[in-house]
C-alpha cells in the first residue's frame with residue numbers, strides 16, 4: 274500500500290497495467306501529460322479566447338497607465354528650441370526607458386532645482402501628478418514657498434533650501450536644472466551671482482548627474498541668441514551676443530551652461546537635454562517679476578499707462594507656462610517649448626497693446642470693478658491659452674491692424 278502511494282510513474286511500477294497488472298491512472302509514457310495538456314488547450318477554441326483575454330488586459334493596462342511614453346525619447350519638436358541629445362544607451366533603461374506593453378511606467382525620483390520658482394513649480398505639479406517623487410532645491414531668491422505649499426503634505430515631495438552654487442549629493446533618476454533668476458530685473462540685480470549660478474551651479478548639477486547616472490535637463494533661454502539676425506531662430510543658429518553688455522551675465526552664463534552640458538554629454542556620456550525657453554507668462558509669476566507681461570498687467574490693474582522701453586519695435590515670442598510644461602514632460606518626456614512659431618515674431622510693437630487687449634477682453638471688466646486680483650487675471654488667462662495658435666495669431670494680427678488704424 275505504501276509503495277502505491279509513493280509511485281510517481283517514472284519507472285515501471287510493480288503490478289502496473291503495462292505490466293499486465295491492475296489499472297493505474299498514471300501513464301507509463303514520460304511526457305504523455307504534455308500531449309494531453311496540449312490537446313486540452315487546443316480544444317473548443319481555447320487559444321482564441323486566451324489571445325482575446327491577453328489583448329484585452331494589455332489594452333486596459335496601456336490606456337490606464339498615466340504615461341507610457343519613454344522619457345528618453347527626444348521631445349516633439351513643434352518648432353521650438355530644444356536640443357535633445359541621447360546619451361549612453363545603458364542610461365535609457367536606467368531612467369525608465371521604453372515601457373513594455375501593459376506595464377505601468379516606473380515612478381522616477383526627480384530633482385528640480387529652482388522648483389519653487391514660477392516655471393519650476395508648474396513642472397513640480399506635473400511631475401507629482403504623473404506619479405514621480407520630487408525633490409526641490411531652491412535658495413528662494415526669486416522662488417516662493419507658497420508656489421509649492423500645496424505639496425508639503427505629499428509624501429512624494431521634499432523641499433530643500435540650498436543654493437546650487439554649493440555642491441549637494443542626492444540620489445535621483447533625473448535632474449531638471451532650472452535654478453537661476455530669469456527676469457532681466459532680477460538677473461541684473463547681482464550680475465556676478467547670476468553668472469556664478471549659471472556656471473558653477475550648472476557644473477555642480479552636471480557633476481551630480483554624472484556621479485549618480487541621472488539624465489540632465491538644462492533650462493536655457495532664447496537670450497542665447499542675443500540680438501538675433503535671423504527670425505525665427507532655429508536651433509542651429511549660433512546667435513549674435515554681446516559678451517560685455519549688461520545682459521551678458523545671463524546670456525553668456527547660459528551659453529557657458531550649454532557648453533558645459535554638451536561637454537559632459539560628449540566627455541562623460543551623460544544623457545542631456547537643453548531647452549531654450551522664450552518669454553513665458555502665467556499664474557505664479559510675481560507681480561514685480563519685471564517682465565513685460567506682468568508689468569503691463571500690473572500697470573493695467575493700477576490704471577497706469579503701460580511703459581514701453583526703447584522705440585517699442587522689439588518683438589518677442591510669448592508662451593503660456595502650462596503650454597511649456599505640458600509639452601515639456603507629457604509629450605515625449607522632455608522639455609519642449611512651442612511658442613516660437615505659434616505666435617509669430619513679426620508682430621511688432623502693437624503686440625504689447627494686443628496683450629493688454631486680450632486681457633482687457635477677458636478680464637478688464639473685473640479690472641475696472643476692482644474685483645479681480647492679479648492671480649485671477651492669470652488664471653483666467655489660461656482660458657486664452659487654450660485658443661489654438663491660429664486663432665491667437667489672427668487675434669493678435671487683428672489687434673495689430675486695429676491699433677495701427679486707430680492711431681492713424
Ligand SMILES: O=c1ccn([C@@H]2O[C@H](COP(=O)(O)OP(=O)(O)O[C@H]3OC[C@@H](O)[C@H](O)[C@H]3O)[C@@H](O)[C@H]2O)c(=O)[nH]1
Pocket residue numbers: 455456457493494495496550551552553563564565566568569580581582583587589
Ligand atoms: O515694462 C516693460 C518690460 C519690458 N519691456 C520690453 O519688453 C521686451 C521683453 O522684455 P522682458 O523683460 O519681458 O524679457 P525678455 O524677453 O527680454 O527676456 C525674457 O524672455 C526670455 C527668457 O528666457 C528670459 O529669461 C526672460 O528674461 C523687452 O524688449 C523690454 O525692453 C517693456 O517695453 N516694458
